[in-house]
Amino acid sequence: MTTVIKNGTIVTHDLTYEADILVEGNRIAEIGPGLGGDEEIDATGCYVMPGGIDPHTHLEMPFMGTYSADDFESGTRAALAGGTTMVVDFALPSPGQGLLDALKMWDNKSTRAHCDYSFHMAVTWWGEQVFEEMEAVVRDRGINSFKHFMAYKGALMVQDDEMYASFKRLSELGGIALVHAENGDVVADLSAQLLAEGNTGPEGHAYSRPPQVEGEATNRAIMIADMAGVPLYVVHVSCEESHEAIRRARQQGKRVWGEPLIQHLTLDESEYFNQDWDHAARRVMSPPFRNRQHQASLWAGLQAGSLSVVATDHCAFTTEQKRTGVGDFTKIPNGTGGLEDRLPMLWTHGVATGRLTPNEFVAVTSTNIAKILNCYPRKGAVLVGADADLVVFDPEAEKTISAGTQQSAIDYNVFEGQRVKGLPRHVLSRGKLAYSDGAIRAEEGHGTFVPRPPKGSVNQALSSWKALTAPRPVERSGIPASGV
Ligand code: URP
Numbered sequence: 001m002t003t004v005i006k007n008g009t010i011v012t013h014d015l016t017y018e019a020d021i022l023v024e025g026n027r028i029a030e031i032g033p034g035l036g037g038d039e040e041i042d043a044t045g046c047y048v049m050p051g052g053i054d055p056h057t058h059l060e061m062p063f064m065g066t067y068s069a070d071d072f073e074s075g076t077r078a079a080l081a082g083g084t085t086m087v088v089d090f091a092l093p094s095p096g097q098g099l100l101d102a103l104k105m106w107d108n109k110s111t112r113a114h115c116d117y118s119f120h121m122a123v124t125w126w127g128e129q130v131f132e133e134m135e136a137v138v139r140d141r142g143i144n145s146f147k148h149f150m151a152y153k154g155a156l157m158v159q160d161d162e163m164y165a166s167f168k169r170l171s172e173l174g175g176i177a178l179v180h181a182e183n184g185d186v187v188a189d190l191s192a193q194l195l196a197e198g199n200t201g202p203e204g205h206a207y208s209r210p211p212q213v214e215g216e217a218t219n220r221a222i223m224i225a226d227m228a229g230v231p232l233y234v235v236h237v238s239c240e241e242s243h244e245a246i247r248r249a250r251q252q253g254k255r256v257w258g259e260p261l262i263q264h265l266t267l268d269e270s271e272y273f274n275q276d277w278d279h280a281a282r283r284v285m286s287p288p289f290r291n292r293q294h295q296a297s298l299w300a301g302l303q304a305g306s307l308s309v310v311a312t313d314h315c316a317f318t319t320e321q322k323r324t325g326v327g328d329f330t331k332i333p334n335g336t337g338g339l340e341d342r343l344p345m346l347w348t349h350g351v352a353t354g355r356l357t358p359n360e361f362v363a364v365t366s367t368n369i370a371k372i373l374n375c376y377p378r379k380g381a382v383l384v385g386a387d388a389d390l391v392v393f394d395p396e397a398e399k400t401i402s403a404g405t406q407q408s409a410i411d412y413n414v415f416e417g418q419r420v421k422g423l424p425r426h427v428l429s430r431g432k433l434a435y436s437d438g439a440i441r442a443e444e445g446h447g448t449f450v451p452r453p454p455k456g457s458v459n460q461a462l463s464s465w466k467a468l469t470a471p472r473p474v475e476r477s478g479i480p481a482s483g484v
């Protein structure tokens with residue numbers, strides 16, 4: 001059985017050209033003019049792009065006393081409906097739990113996935129067992145990226161000494177370090193103070209996490225990663241302070257990447273001052289949405305290349321779950337959705353406005369992260385031999401985003417009412433038609449785990465540089481006798 005995508009314009013991170021794509025089994029078999037196949041998908045008037053990769057999701061995540069409502073079933077359905085064909089989720093060990101044990105739990109959660117997926121491993125505590133198991137996670141499980149939470153004190157947060165030890169271990173193993181960069185100690189103190197002063201509503205969440213807590217932590221993580229000799233990826237960069245630290249580091253030749261979210265690019269802090277408690281609480285996430293100056297900084301970073309990837313941090317809680325925090329904003333489960341909306345929102349606010357070219361759109365939604373996470377060109381590419389994860393994207397199609405028509409299991413959408421232009425028309429997941437003209441076609445369990453080997457080219461370059469510049473003793477001819 002072969003499928004051919006005909007009459008479309010292929011858009012990759014570096015090229016735009018007209019050609020058909022022949023798909024055989026899971027892979028792209030041929031690219032060129034006038035191809036035929038058993039089945040045809042007409043892409044007239046459409047762009048054909050590599051499927052989106054969302055490197056930051058929390059599906060069925062145990063967090064703040066509950067579980068995020070979208071699991072791998074509904075979450076990957078939402079992904080496909082929005083043109084995303086691979087998600088990377090976080091395996092989170094509970095305190096004292098081994099990494100391999102936690103991975104088994106995430107293996108079980110992911111069996112119903114409709115699209116391909118991978119995992120980042122989180123380092124949520126430190127000890128001999130974690131140090132030892134990191135090697136097996138990298139070598140035997142094909143996971144090269146490890147996340148560190150610098151916030152959520154008393155829960156997921158790790159201390160600087162633990163982070164430094166983990167970064168050094170990753171440097172040896174050829175992995176990359178990820179950080180949620182917010183100063184958790186300051187956030188905890190500000191939160192207590194705000195509550196004591198009667199600031200109990202969702203706006204208190206925004207006040208408790210000013211840009212300074214993010215800028216400070218980002219800079220600290222960058223410096224610690226540099227000393228440990230490990231590449232660093234900063235998730236959910238929301239503000240100029242954090243972006244500035246990343247921009248400066250990159251200009252100094254440090255191996256650092258920054259990931260803004262579609263939510264921070266398009267929604268602002270006024271959401272938290274909405275009169276409706278539910279409206280505000282549904283938008284509580286960390287870091288919080290910022291003002292227009294910060295948004296402009298993030299857009300400029302994508303244009304300039306100082307920020308590399310647009311993700312969602314999809315972590316969806318129902319209104320009922322959010323209401324746990326009535327009277328105390330610190331109890332509102334942190335997280336927002338976005339999997340189905342990332343590509344249409346970024347096209348509408350990025351490409352249609354002229355902030356991004358279509359090629360830059362592909363780079364920041366798919367190709368850059370495939371390279372960073374070392375699964376390129378199997379993913380993130382339109383090349384012969386690559387997985388046929390493809391989106392036939394209609395730049396003229398329009399819709400109004402609404403919870404009533406979304407795949408996500410929650411009862412609202414943070415983008416409710418937004419008009420978007422530019423929508424996926426057909427989506428292929430490893431060669432299979434997974435979404436077509438508004439309907440999900442992918443089977444549950446079709447998704448497979450994507451292993452990602454360590455020691456990618458950036459790791460190799462960084463270790464060459466670190467070896468060259470490592471401290472070494474000065475060879476001296478005449479050493480004076482020690483004075484007594
Ligand atoms: O508020 C957020 N971002 N929730 C998900 C967990 C995290 O910090 O990424």
Ligand code: ZN
Nearest residue numbers: 180235236286
């Ligand atoms: Zn986070």
Ligand code: ZN
Nearest residue numbers: 056057058313
């Ligand atoms: Zn997250």
Ligand code: ZN
Nearest residue numbers: 073077443444
């Ligand atoms: Zn299903």
